Amino acid sequence: MYRYDEFDAAFVNERVAQFSDQVRRRIAGELTEDQFRPLRLMNGLYLQLHAYMLRVAVPYGTLSSKQMRMLGHIARKYDRGYGHFTTRQNIQYNWPKLRDIPAILAHLASVEMHAIQTSGNCIRNVTTDQFAGAAADEIIDPRPVAEIIRQWSSIHPEFTFLPRKFKIAITGAPNDRAAVKFHDIGLMAQTNGAGDVGWAVYVGGGLGRTPMVGKLINGFVPHEHLLAYLESILRVYNRYGRRDNKYKARIKILVHEEGLENIKGQVEDEFSHIRGGVLTLPDAELDRINSYFAQPAYVDHGVVSVDVEREKILDPAYGRFLENNTFPHARSGYTSITVSLKPIGGAPGDATAEQMEAVADIAEKYSFDELRVTHEQNLVLPHVAIADLRAVYDALGEAGLADANAGEITDMITCPGLDFCALANARSIPIAQDISRRFAAPERAKEIGKLKIKISGCINACGHHHVGHIGILGVEKKGTELYQITVGGDGTEDAAVGKILGPGFVADEVPGAIERLVDAYIARRTTEDETFIAAYRRLGDAPFKEALYGNG
Amino acid sequence: MAAISSVLSAPAPKHDKLKALGILALNGMFDEMDAEAVLRQAVDELLPGDIAMVSSFGADSAVLLHLVSLVDKNLPVYFLETGKHFVETLDYVETLKQRLGLTNVIALYPDSADLARFDPDGTLWETDPDSCCHIRKTEPLEDVLSGYGGWVTGRKRFQTAERGVLPHFELTSDDRIKVNPLAYFTNEDVEAYKARHDLPEHPLYGEGYKSIGCAPCTSAVAEGEDPRAGRWRGRDKRECGIHFDFNGSIAKPVSQSSLHLFKDGAFKADPWKAWAEGDEPADVRYTHVPVSVFVEHRAAFLASPHPIGLQVNPGEKVEDIEGDLARFSSVAINFRAFTDGRGYSSARLLRERFGYEGELRAVGDVLTDQIPFMRRCGIDAFVVTNKATREALEKDALAEVPLYYQPIGERHEVPAGTRPFLRRPE
Structure with a gap:
């Protein structure tokens, strides 16, 4: 770290x-x-x-x-x-x-923490893959570059009064777990013909009231020029991003209105001036930062295997935990564990003081002192020895953190909504809680498989509803909270924005509507392995529309 | 020094009622160019027997002295005999006295004790021109001036940057009145007046001296150069001190009660004004011209000999005037709203890409929290109206994090090594 x-x-x-x-x-x-x-x-x-x-x-x-x-x-x-x-x-x-x-x-x-640039029209916290530095599918650990971007963007004198907030996400793996194509700038590690690792740069992605998938502006920017390239994009945005309308001020609108080629031309022109200048990142600096993120002192445990099928019979809850909440680690003998903050009926993403302390103790003992926060509002113990899995599970259980629903239908992203937020039009957390209770049975959740529901209490889309396989958007119509349901969104490398299939539902009807969508999927999937999103892509809107609204 | 006590014991102001009447109203009474009426009003109506003038008998002193001769040949005209004048100037005093029939020209000499103490070998002008002016001009005048309710000056708006807002009548902070009949005269107006009345020229005028003071501190100016550029050439000094009022600050009209330009660590008088509707490209001076206006009338601005500045409004592209940057002696970046950050990019481009070295000022919604950012982007002057910001600047207590992570250009920055990003092995 x-x-x-x-x-x-x-x-x-x-x-x-x-x-x-x-x-x-x-x-x-x-x-x-x-x-x-x-x-x-x-x-x-x-x-x-x-x-x-x-x-x-x-x-x-x-x-x-x-x-x-x-x-x-x-x-x-x-x-x-x-x-x-x-x-x-x-x-x-x-x-x-x-x-x-x-x-x-x-x-x-x-403890080396702060609240700098977590709001305001500036460059916000850089986000990344929660399994960075641990994931088996990773090309490069993105954290050192994320740290360098953090430093470059901290109280940047030119970019503190941008037209609107600006979010950068970076991933070192081809399987995008950081939703980089839905950020103002998304960076994906890329290997060029010579075998060097650099960055594919996507620009103009975003959610909110105008969801857009980021567009590739440069297929390969080497490490040493990345900051100059970012500064070029930021300068073009700072100068020409719209400031006349708050809702059209994000860079996605600039890219959309001016066209990618036009913006790319301006960015490349700016880059041609500053490339090779004072922002050039020397190898020594990258090495220096890299050294902070050295691999932990893994222990060779020999061949350790866990028979998940056997565990499922012996202890079904633990079996589910192994199935859902572990993620392949780059180092054999280790795994990453997702600590779900989505207990059935709870407020997604909340953790008590005691839970934070408990998970800190577990990380200290079993995960080389490291923890991650995921953009899906869970926590991760990135480096757990497979040999310690049971001990970790038991310790999490004592803290009420052993929910085995990671990636399942009840692992929802939910914004704070009208219960807390001044911007919200509708409540989000109670909707999530209702859905959570509806699908509480582990067998039912397992039958449904991987399904991402994301809920926002207003058009600003903090709950990422646009990229939910099923998205729920709370709106206020004539004094009533209504919920629009979208289908087919995807925040990964196969980025897609969900589609609204018809009118909204009142709160009470939402769990039932979700259930009908789920049933329609199960009835039509080719095999148990075909996920909801895959089935939707194959089948199109019609069956889901019918499920929601009948075929009248 | 005698002057100090004269300040402390200055009699109670005699002109409160005039202040009440309003100098502003007085300034609206006369046509801008009607210098004679202004002078007559002052000498006959406002301060009969209680007003004097000071003349340098320099290159364009003849105009005002001619006006005095029309209004009152016996008006006290003081001449500062500094001991450093050109011989030609002393000759010129006599020439004008004869020609205009002036009967009350009085020479003022520096205090010999001051000279012996502060300038024994006569070279103070070289090491400390401010003090030299003080001993030779400010001090000898002060005793005399305290005896008058007002005085007449020949100052003109165009002469120096600091005089850009000069009115006909000014109230000084100790309730005296300064009368500036020639305030609106341009260089051309002065020339035309001299020609019309066939006034004798200062002998040095033909040799390129357009503004003449003491010999050591005056040099000739080039064609098209600011006429006062030859005064204290090469030094950061524009005024000799005698036009500053008795409290040491520039005497200013009451309507301009505070100074808004913060530069080089202090608030100071601002000679510049913004381009206004109806301004003529060929005539304006000390005016910040918007990029769009400059581009539209580029030829006229380039042909004009006057100092002009540039105003970059949000959305205007500095690239549009890149080739003409040398034309501007000041660039104002307009921060129309606190939250509008376009100006930071404009500033960096001007400094870092186009190499602009002149004054770069921030105007508009300038608050304490932005100033550190502005400085890092190369802005070195600030027009501030916000009270809290003003206090923060005066106390040098800006809301600032003085540590920088990222490199910004090359100017005004802390040494590279203190920033992690640039902490490279030697």
Whole structure:
């Protein structure tokens, strides 16, 4: 993991001191809320429906045990005993008091964390594959480059007042688990003809009210020129992105309106000026950062195998856990474990202070002190020895974290919705809870297989509903919360935006509607191995439309 | 030095009622070019027997002295005999006295004790021109000026950058009135007046001296150059001090009660103004011309000899004027709204790509939180109206994180090695 040096520490401390003073001035009445607003937004502090919300950055979703414990401590001491992990791999606290913010930030700084650029129209936290540095299918560990992008983008003087927020995602694996094509810039590791690894750059992806799949702007940018290329894109966006309409200000609209070729021309022209300049990344610097992300000291356990089928008979819950919540590791004898934050009937992404502390202890003992936050609002223990699996499962179980539903229908992404968010039109969490209860039976979930449901409480799409195999969008019509259902979205390398098949449903009808979609799929799939999304692609809208609305 | 006590013991202001009447109203009474009426109003109506003038008997002093001769040949006209004048200037004093019939020209000499103490070998002008001016001009004048309610000056708007907003009548901070009959005269107006009245030329004028002060600190100017460019050439000095009021700041009209331009660590008078509807490309001076206007009237602006600046509005492309950048002595980046960050890119392009080295100022919605970013992008002057920002600048207490992760250009940056990104092995 990256470790702060003196510079990083001083940088964060300066920022804490600066913001603490701004908070003090706000409390003392020296600043009005209007004046305070842009300042607090630069530090991740939102004013929500009921209280301030503090969003803490988890750069590229990587945490140490110590950091996770601190997040737990903050939840207990300054919030209501829990925190909410987000689709940006961050954590949000929903009930902090303004006067406590400086203390919270100081606590965070003590474990090399902060809230810088978790909001505002700037370059946000860089996100990546939750299995980065562990996954068997990886071409390159994306975290060192993510860290370099973090440094480059931190309080960038030219790009702090962009037309709109700007999100970068990066993946080192061909199987995209970071939804890079739905980010303002998506980076995918690529090998060129000479065998060198560089980056395919996608631009103009996004969700929100105008979902767009990112377009390939450059098929291969070498490491050393990546920052210059990013700066070129950002400069073109900063200068020409629309500022007349908040809803048309993301780079996806610029790319859409001007055309990819036009934008590519401008970016390449800018790149031709700055390429090879001061942003050129020397190998030595990449090596220096790389060294922070060295492989942990894996132990050779010999051939260790777990007979999943046998475990399923002996202990069905554990068997399901092995089936759903493990992920192939690059190192034999190891696996990555997804810790589900989607208990049946719970609020997706929430973890209590005790759970954070428990998972921190488990990571310390069994995962080389490392944890990840996933964009699907779960946690990951990236490096668990297969020999330790049972012990880890039992320890998770004690903390109420052994739900074996990773990747199943109840592993939903859900935004905070109208229960918390000032922007929302409808509740999201209760809908997720209803669906979760409807499909609570493990056998039923297993029968359905891999199916991603994603729920947003408004058009801003924080719950990524556009890329849900089944997406649910809460809207408000004539004082009633209605839920539009989309089908066929996909956030992976086979990126697709889901399609609305008809009118919305009231809240009570949603679980039933989902069930009808699921039944239609099961009835028509070729084999048990054909997933929902694969069946949808083969079958088209018709059967699903009929399932939702009948054939009248 | 005597001057200090004169400030401390200055009599109670005599002109409160005038202040109440409003200098502004006075300034609206006269046609811009009606210098004689302005002077007559001051000498006959406003301050009869209580006004004087100071003349340098320089290159264009003849115009004002001619006006004085029309209004009151006995008006006290003080001449600062600094001991450093060109011989030609001293001759010219006599020539004009004779020709115009002036009966009350009074020479003022520096205090000999001050000279002995501060400038024993007569070279202070070289090491410390401000102090030289102070001893030779400011101090001798102060005792005299405190005896008058007002004085007449020959200052003109076009002369130096700092004089861009000069009105006919000004109230100084100690309630005296400065009268500037020639405020709106251009160089051409001065020439035309001299020709019309057949006024004698300063002997050095024909040799390229367009603004003449003391011999050591005056040089000739080139064709098309700012006429005062020859004064204190090569030094960051534009005014001699005698046009500053007794509290040390520039005397200014009451309507311009505060200074908004922050540059080189202090708020200072701003000679520049924004391009306005109806301005003529050939005539404007010390005006920030929007990129679009410049492009439209490029030929006229390039032909004009006057100093002009450029204003880059959000959405305007600095690439459009890339080849003409040398024409501008100031560039203003307009940050129309706090949240509009286009100006940062414009600033970096001007500095880093096009090599612009002149003043680069931020105008518009400029707040404390942006200034550190602006500085890093190459902006070195700020027009600030926000009170909190003003205080932060004055106290040098900006909301700032003084550590930088990413390299930005080459200017105004901390050494490369302090940033992780550039922490390369030696």
